[in-house]
Amino acid sequence: MTKRLIRWMTYNLMFALLPLAASLFLHKLANKLTLEAMANSPEILFFSIMVSAISLGDISEINFIIKKWDITFGVLKSALLLGAVWSAILYGSFLYDSIIGQSLSNFRIQLLNVSMLLAVILFILSTIVQVLIGKIEGDK
Amino acid sequence: MNYFSLFLIWGTLGVTLYSVIAISLAVYKISKSRYKIYQEKYDQFMIQKHRVEEKLNQRSSS
Incomplete structure:
Protein backbone atom coordinates (compact mmCIF):
# COMPACT_ATOMS: atom_id res chain seq x y z
CA MET A 1 0.00 0.00 0.00
CA THR A 2 2.84 2.36 0.90
CA LYS A 3 4.37 1.97 -2.56
CA ARG A 4 1.07 2.82 -4.24
CA LEU A 5 0.52 5.87 -2.02
CA ILE A 6 4.05 7.15 -2.63
CA ARG A 7 3.57 6.67 -6.38
CA TRP A 8 0.20 8.42 -6.15
CA MET A 9 1.65 11.39 -4.27
CA THR A 10 4.83 11.65 -6.32
CA TYR A 11 3.65 11.27 -9.87
CA ASN A 12 -0.10 11.77 -10.00
CA LEU A 13 -0.73 14.47 -7.41
CA MET A 14 2.39 16.44 -8.17
CA PHE A 15 1.70 16.46 -11.89
CA ALA A 16 -1.97 17.26 -11.33
CA LEU A 17 -0.96 20.23 -9.17
CA LEU A 18 1.73 21.42 -11.58
CA PRO A 19 -0.48 23.73 -13.73
CA LEU A 20 -2.00 25.31 -10.61
CA ALA A 21 1.40 25.73 -8.96
CA ALA A 22 2.85 27.25 -12.16
CA SER A 23 -0.07 29.66 -12.42
CA LEU A 24 0.26 30.72 -8.77
CA PHE A 25 4.03 31.09 -9.14
CA LEU A 26 3.73 33.25 -12.27
CA HIS A 27 1.07 35.43 -10.64
CA LYS A 28 3.32 35.80 -7.61
CA LEU A 29 6.30 36.73 -9.81
CA ALA A 30 4.21 39.35 -11.56
CA ASN A 31 3.02 40.57 -8.15
CA LYS A 32 -0.59 39.95 -9.20
CA LEU A 33 -1.57 37.18 -6.84
CA THR A 34 -5.07 38.28 -5.90
CA LEU A 35 -8.37 36.49 -5.40
CA GLU A 36 -9.56 37.88 -8.71
CA ALA A 37 -6.49 36.53 -10.51
CA MET A 38 -7.10 33.13 -8.92
CA ALA A 39 -10.74 33.26 -10.02
CA ASN A 40 -9.61 33.90 -13.59
CA SER A 41 -7.52 30.73 -13.81
CA PRO A 42 -9.32 27.37 -14.08
CA GLU A 43 -6.30 25.16 -13.23
CA ILE A 44 -7.93 23.91 -10.04
CA LEU A 45 -10.54 22.18 -12.23
CA PHE A 46 -7.80 20.38 -14.19
CA PHE A 47 -6.59 19.01 -10.87
CA SER A 48 -10.10 17.70 -10.06
CA ILE A 49 -10.48 16.07 -13.48
CA MET A 50 -7.03 14.52 -13.36
CA VAL A 51 -7.29 12.96 -9.88
CA SER A 52 -10.71 11.49 -10.60
CA ALA A 53 -9.67 10.15 -14.02
CA ILE A 54 -6.53 8.51 -12.59
CA SER A 55 -8.50 6.84 -9.80
CA LEU A 56 -11.15 5.64 -12.26
CA GLY A 57 -8.38 4.10 -14.35
CA ASP A 58 -6.87 2.44 -11.28
CA ILE A 59 -10.23 0.96 -10.27
CA SER A 60 -10.65 -0.45 -13.79
CA GLU A 61 -7.29 -2.22 -13.41
CA ILE A 62 -8.60 -4.33 -10.52
CA ASN A 63 -12.08 -4.69 -12.00
CA PHE A 64 -11.54 -8.36 -12.86
CA ILE A 65 -11.49 -9.41 -9.19
CA ILE A 66 -14.50 -7.38 -8.12
CA LYS A 67 -17.83 -9.15 -7.84
CA LYS A 68 -20.42 -8.37 -10.49
CA TRP A 69 -22.08 -5.81 -8.21
CA ASP A 70 -20.21 -4.46 -5.23
CA ILE A 71 -21.96 -1.44 -3.75
CA THR A 72 -18.77 0.29 -2.54
CA PHE A 73 -16.93 0.03 -5.85
CA GLY A 74 -20.11 0.89 -7.77
CA VAL A 75 -20.64 4.07 -5.74
CA LEU A 76 -16.91 4.95 -5.86
CA LYS A 77 -16.81 4.62 -9.65
CA SER A 78 -19.96 6.64 -10.17
CA ALA A 79 -18.84 9.35 -7.70
CA LEU A 80 -15.49 9.70 -9.49
CA LEU A 81 -17.19 9.78 -12.88
CA LEU A 82 -19.71 12.33 -11.65
CA GLY A 83 -16.88 14.42 -10.17
CA ALA A 84 -14.93 14.40 -13.45
CA VAL A 85 -18.02 15.28 -15.50
CA TRP A 86 -19.03 18.02 -13.07
CA SER A 87 -15.52 19.51 -13.16
CA ALA A 88 -15.77 19.58 -16.95
CA ILE A 89 -19.17 21.31 -16.68
CA LEU A 90 -17.66 23.92 -14.33
CA TYR A 91 -14.79 24.43 -16.79
CA GLY A 92 -17.35 24.81 -19.57
CA SER A 93 -19.23 27.46 -17.60
CA PHE A 94 -15.92 29.25 -16.94
CA LEU A 95 -15.23 29.28 -20.70
CA TYR A 96 -18.81 30.38 -21.43
CA ASP A 97 -18.39 33.28 -19.04
CA SER A 98 -15.13 34.24 -20.81
CA ILE A 99 -16.64 33.94 -24.30
CA ILE A 100 -19.79 35.99 -23.72
CA GLY A 101 -17.63 38.61 -22.05
CA GLN A 102 -20.36 39.94 -19.81
CA SER A 103 -19.06 38.68 -16.53
CA LEU A 104 -21.87 38.44 -14.01
CA SER A 105 -21.27 39.97 -10.62
CA ASN A 106 -19.27 37.63 -8.39
CA PHE A 107 -19.78 34.74 -10.84
CA ARG A 108 -16.07 33.89 -11.06
CA ILE A 109 -15.59 34.12 -7.30
CA GLN A 110 -18.51 31.73 -6.76
CA LEU A 111 -17.08 29.45 -9.43
CA LEU A 112 -13.72 29.46 -7.64
CA ASN A 113 -15.41 28.58 -4.35
CA VAL A 114 -17.34 25.63 -5.78
CA SER A 115 -14.25 24.49 -7.73
CA MET A 116 -12.17 24.47 -4.55
CA LEU A 117 -14.86 22.50 -2.71
CA LEU A 118 -14.98 19.98 -5.55
CA ALA A 119 -11.18 19.73 -5.74
CA VAL A 120 -10.86 19.04 -2.01
CA ILE A 121 -13.61 16.41 -1.96
CA LEU A 122 -12.28 14.66 -5.10
CA PHE A 123 -8.77 14.69 -3.66
CA ILE A 124 -10.03 12.96 -0.47
CA LEU A 125 -12.13 10.50 -2.49
CA SER A 126 -9.25 9.64 -4.84
CA THR A 127 -6.80 9.18 -1.98
CA ILE A 128 -9.21 6.80 -0.23
CA VAL A 129 -9.65 4.86 -3.48
CA GLN A 130 -5.86 4.55 -3.70
CA VAL A 131 -5.69 3.32 -0.07
CA LEU A 132 -8.41 0.73 -0.79
CA ILE A 133 -6.67 -0.52 -3.95
CA GLY A 134 -3.33 -0.52 -2.11
CA LYS A 135 -4.84 -2.64 0.69
CA ILE A 136 -6.19 -5.13 -1.88
CA GLU A 137 -2.88 -5.35 -3.73
CA GLY A 138 -0.80 -5.53 -0.55
CA ASP A 139 2.89 -4.61 -0.79
CA LYS A 140 3.65 -6.11 -4.19
CA MET B 1 -27.84 35.40 -7.86
CA LYS B 32 -14.09 -3.51 8.80
CA SER B 33 -11.51 -5.31 6.60
CA ARG B 34 -14.20 -6.09 4.01
CA TYR B 35 -11.61 -5.76 1.27
CA LYS B 36 -9.93 -9.01 2.31
CA ILE B 37 -12.00 -11.20 -0.04
CA TYR B 38 -10.61 -9.18 -2.93
CA GLN B 39 -7.12 -9.37 -1.46
CA GLU B 40 -7.33 -13.19 -1.55
CA LYS B 41 -8.65 -13.16 -5.13
CA TYR B 42 -5.88 -10.79 -6.15
CA ASP B 43 -3.22 -12.99 -4.52
CA GLN B 44 -4.59 -16.09 -6.28
CA PHE B 45 -4.54 -14.25 -9.59
CA MET B 46 -0.93 -13.15 -9.06
CA ILE B 47 0.16 -16.70 -8.16
CA GLN B 48 -1.52 -18.06 -11.32
CA LYS B 49 0.05 -15.34 -13.40
CA HIS B 50 3.47 -16.12 -11.95
CA ARG B 51 3.03 -19.85 -12.76
CA VAL B 52 2.02 -19.13 -16.34
CA GLU B 53 5.01 -16.81 -16.77
CA GLU B 54 7.36 -19.47 -15.40
CA LYS B 55 5.96 -22.07 -17.81
CA LEU B 56 6.35 -19.70 -20.74
CA ASN B 57 9.93 -18.96 -19.71
CA GLN B 58 10.72 -22.68 -19.49
CA ARG B 59 9.23 -23.27 -22.95
CA SER B 60 11.13 -20.44 -24.52
CA SER B 61 14.43 -21.51 -22.94
CA SER B 62 14.08 -25.20 -23.94
Whole structure:
Protein backbone atom coordinates (compact mmCIF):
# COMPACT_ATOMS: atom_id res chain seq x y z
CA MET A 1 0.00 0.00 0.00
CA THR A 2 2.84 2.36 0.90
CA LYS A 3 4.37 1.97 -2.56
CA ARG A 4 1.07 2.82 -4.24
CA LEU A 5 0.52 5.87 -2.02
CA ILE A 6 4.05 7.15 -2.63
CA ARG A 7 3.57 6.67 -6.38
CA TRP A 8 0.20 8.42 -6.15
CA MET A 9 1.65 11.39 -4.27
CA THR A 10 4.83 11.65 -6.32
CA TYR A 11 3.65 11.27 -9.87
CA ASN A 12 -0.10 11.77 -10.00
CA LEU A 13 -0.73 14.47 -7.41
CA MET A 14 2.39 16.44 -8.17
CA PHE A 15 1.70 16.46 -11.89
CA ALA A 16 -1.97 17.26 -11.33
CA LEU A 17 -0.96 20.23 -9.17
CA LEU A 18 1.73 21.42 -11.58
CA PRO A 19 -0.48 23.73 -13.73
CA LEU A 20 -2.00 25.31 -10.61
CA ALA A 21 1.40 25.73 -8.96
CA ALA A 22 2.85 27.25 -12.16
CA SER A 23 -0.07 29.66 -12.42
CA LEU A 24 0.26 30.72 -8.77
CA PHE A 25 4.03 31.09 -9.14
CA LEU A 26 3.73 33.25 -12.27
CA HIS A 27 1.07 35.43 -10.64
CA LYS A 28 3.32 35.80 -7.61
CA LEU A 29 6.30 36.73 -9.81
CA ALA A 30 4.21 39.35 -11.56
CA ASN A 31 3.02 40.57 -8.15
CA LYS A 32 -0.59 39.95 -9.20
CA LEU A 33 -1.57 37.18 -6.84
CA THR A 34 -5.07 38.28 -5.90
CA LEU A 35 -8.37 36.49 -5.40
CA GLU A 36 -9.56 37.88 -8.71
CA ALA A 37 -6.49 36.53 -10.51
CA MET A 38 -7.10 33.13 -8.92
CA ALA A 39 -10.74 33.26 -10.02
CA ASN A 40 -9.61 33.90 -13.59
CA SER A 41 -7.52 30.73 -13.81
CA PRO A 42 -9.32 27.37 -14.08
CA GLU A 43 -6.30 25.16 -13.23
CA ILE A 44 -7.93 23.91 -10.04
CA LEU A 45 -10.54 22.18 -12.23
CA PHE A 46 -7.80 20.38 -14.19
CA PHE A 47 -6.59 19.01 -10.87
CA SER A 48 -10.10 17.70 -10.06
CA ILE A 49 -10.48 16.07 -13.48
CA MET A 50 -7.03 14.52 -13.36
CA VAL A 51 -7.29 12.96 -9.88
CA SER A 52 -10.71 11.49 -10.60
CA ALA A 53 -9.67 10.15 -14.02
CA ILE A 54 -6.53 8.51 -12.59
CA SER A 55 -8.50 6.84 -9.80
CA LEU A 56 -11.15 5.64 -12.26
CA GLY A 57 -8.38 4.10 -14.35
CA ASP A 58 -6.87 2.44 -11.28
CA ILE A 59 -10.23 0.96 -10.27
CA SER A 60 -10.65 -0.45 -13.79
CA GLU A 61 -7.29 -2.22 -13.41
CA ILE A 62 -8.60 -4.33 -10.52
CA ASN A 63 -12.08 -4.69 -12.00
CA PHE A 64 -11.54 -8.36 -12.86
CA ILE A 65 -11.49 -9.41 -9.19
CA ILE A 66 -14.50 -7.38 -8.12
CA LYS A 67 -17.83 -9.15 -7.84
CA LYS A 68 -20.42 -8.37 -10.49
CA TRP A 69 -22.08 -5.81 -8.21
CA ASP A 70 -20.21 -4.46 -5.23
CA ILE A 71 -21.96 -1.44 -3.75
CA THR A 72 -18.77 0.29 -2.54
CA PHE A 73 -16.93 0.03 -5.85
CA GLY A 74 -20.11 0.89 -7.77
CA VAL A 75 -20.64 4.07 -5.74
CA LEU A 76 -16.91 4.95 -5.86
CA LYS A 77 -16.81 4.62 -9.65
CA SER A 78 -19.96 6.64 -10.17
CA ALA A 79 -18.84 9.35 -7.70
CA LEU A 80 -15.49 9.70 -9.49
CA LEU A 81 -17.19 9.78 -12.88
CA LEU A 82 -19.71 12.33 -11.65
CA GLY A 83 -16.88 14.42 -10.17
CA ALA A 84 -14.93 14.40 -13.45
CA VAL A 85 -18.02 15.28 -15.50
CA TRP A 86 -19.03 18.02 -13.07
CA SER A 87 -15.52 19.51 -13.16
CA ALA A 88 -15.77 19.58 -16.95
CA ILE A 89 -19.17 21.31 -16.68
CA LEU A 90 -17.66 23.92 -14.33
CA TYR A 91 -14.79 24.43 -16.79
CA GLY A 92 -17.35 24.81 -19.57
CA SER A 93 -19.23 27.46 -17.60
CA PHE A 94 -15.92 29.25 -16.94
CA LEU A 95 -15.23 29.28 -20.70
CA TYR A 96 -18.81 30.38 -21.43
CA ASP A 97 -18.39 33.28 -19.04
CA SER A 98 -15.13 34.24 -20.81
CA ILE A 99 -16.64 33.94 -24.30
CA ILE A 100 -19.79 35.99 -23.72
CA GLY A 101 -17.63 38.61 -22.05
CA GLN A 102 -20.36 39.94 -19.81
CA SER A 103 -19.06 38.68 -16.53
CA LEU A 104 -21.87 38.44 -14.01
CA SER A 105 -21.27 39.97 -10.62
CA ASN A 106 -19.27 37.63 -8.39
CA PHE A 107 -19.78 34.74 -10.84
CA ARG A 108 -16.07 33.89 -11.06
CA ILE A 109 -15.59 34.12 -7.30
CA GLN A 110 -18.51 31.73 -6.76
CA LEU A 111 -17.08 29.45 -9.43
CA LEU A 112 -13.72 29.46 -7.64
CA ASN A 113 -15.41 28.58 -4.35
CA VAL A 114 -17.34 25.63 -5.78
CA SER A 115 -14.25 24.49 -7.73
CA MET A 116 -12.17 24.47 -4.55
CA LEU A 117 -14.86 22.50 -2.71
CA LEU A 118 -14.98 19.98 -5.55
CA ALA A 119 -11.18 19.73 -5.74
CA VAL A 120 -10.86 19.04 -2.01
CA ILE A 121 -13.61 16.41 -1.96
CA LEU A 122 -12.28 14.66 -5.10
CA PHE A 123 -8.77 14.69 -3.66
CA ILE A 124 -10.03 12.96 -0.47
CA LEU A 125 -12.13 10.50 -2.49
CA SER A 126 -9.25 9.64 -4.84
CA THR A 127 -6.80 9.18 -1.98
CA ILE A 128 -9.21 6.80 -0.23
CA VAL A 129 -9.65 4.86 -3.48
CA GLN A 130 -5.86 4.55 -3.70
CA VAL A 131 -5.69 3.32 -0.07
CA LEU A 132 -8.41 0.73 -0.79
CA ILE A 133 -6.67 -0.52 -3.95
CA GLY A 134 -3.33 -0.52 -2.11
CA LYS A 135 -4.84 -2.64 0.69
CA ILE A 136 -6.19 -5.13 -1.88
CA GLU A 137 -2.88 -5.35 -3.73
CA GLY A 138 -0.80 -5.53 -0.55
CA ASP A 139 2.89 -4.61 -0.79
CA LYS A 140 3.65 -6.11 -4.19
CA MET B 1 -27.84 35.40 -7.86
CA ASN B 2 -29.04 34.03 -11.21
CA TYR B 3 -30.36 30.54 -12.00
CA PHE B 4 -27.14 29.43 -13.66
CA SER B 5 -25.08 30.16 -10.54
CA LEU B 6 -27.68 28.38 -8.41
CA PHE B 7 -27.53 25.38 -10.74
CA LEU B 8 -23.73 25.23 -10.42
CA ILE B 9 -23.80 25.61 -6.63
CA TRP B 10 -26.52 23.01 -6.06
CA GLY B 11 -24.93 20.66 -8.58
CA THR B 12 -21.59 20.90 -6.80
CA LEU B 13 -23.28 20.32 -3.44
CA GLY B 14 -24.99 17.24 -4.91
CA VAL B 15 -21.72 15.85 -6.25
CA THR B 16 -20.08 16.62 -2.88
CA LEU B 17 -22.81 14.80 -0.96
CA TYR B 18 -22.57 11.76 -3.25
CA SER B 19 -18.79 11.78 -2.86
CA VAL B 20 -19.14 11.93 0.94
CA ILE B 21 -21.37 8.83 0.77
CA ALA B 22 -18.75 7.10 -1.41
CA ILE B 23 -15.98 8.10 1.04
CA SER B 24 -18.00 6.76 3.98
CA LEU B 25 -18.58 3.43 2.21
CA ALA B 26 -14.89 3.10 1.34
CA VAL B 27 -13.79 3.98 4.90
CA TYR B 28 -16.29 1.42 6.26
CA LYS B 29 -14.90 -1.24 3.89
CA ILE B 30 -11.34 -0.48 4.97
CA SER B 31 -12.06 -0.26 8.70
CA LYS B 32 -14.09 -3.51 8.80
CA SER B 33 -11.51 -5.31 6.60
CA ARG B 34 -14.20 -6.09 4.01
CA TYR B 35 -11.61 -5.76 1.27
CA LYS B 36 -9.93 -9.01 2.31
CA ILE B 37 -12.00 -11.20 -0.04
CA TYR B 38 -10.61 -9.18 -2.93
CA GLN B 39 -7.12 -9.37 -1.46
CA GLU B 40 -7.33 -13.19 -1.55
CA LYS B 41 -8.65 -13.16 -5.13
CA TYR B 42 -5.88 -10.79 -6.15
CA ASP B 43 -3.22 -12.99 -4.52
CA GLN B 44 -4.59 -16.09 -6.28
CA PHE B 45 -4.54 -14.25 -9.59
CA MET B 46 -0.93 -13.15 -9.06
CA ILE B 47 0.16 -16.70 -8.16
CA GLN B 48 -1.52 -18.06 -11.32
CA LYS B 49 0.05 -15.34 -13.40
CA HIS B 50 3.47 -16.12 -11.95
CA ARG B 51 3.03 -19.85 -12.76
CA VAL B 52 2.02 -19.13 -16.34
CA GLU B 53 5.01 -16.81 -16.77
CA GLU B 54 7.36 -19.47 -15.40
CA LYS B 55 5.96 -22.07 -17.81
CA LEU B 56 6.35 -19.70 -20.74
CA ASN B 57 9.93 -18.96 -19.71
CA GLN B 58 10.72 -22.68 -19.49
CA ARG B 59 9.23 -23.27 -22.95
CA SER B 60 11.13 -20.44 -24.52
CA SER B 61 14.43 -21.51 -22.94
CA SER B 62 14.08 -25.20 -23.94
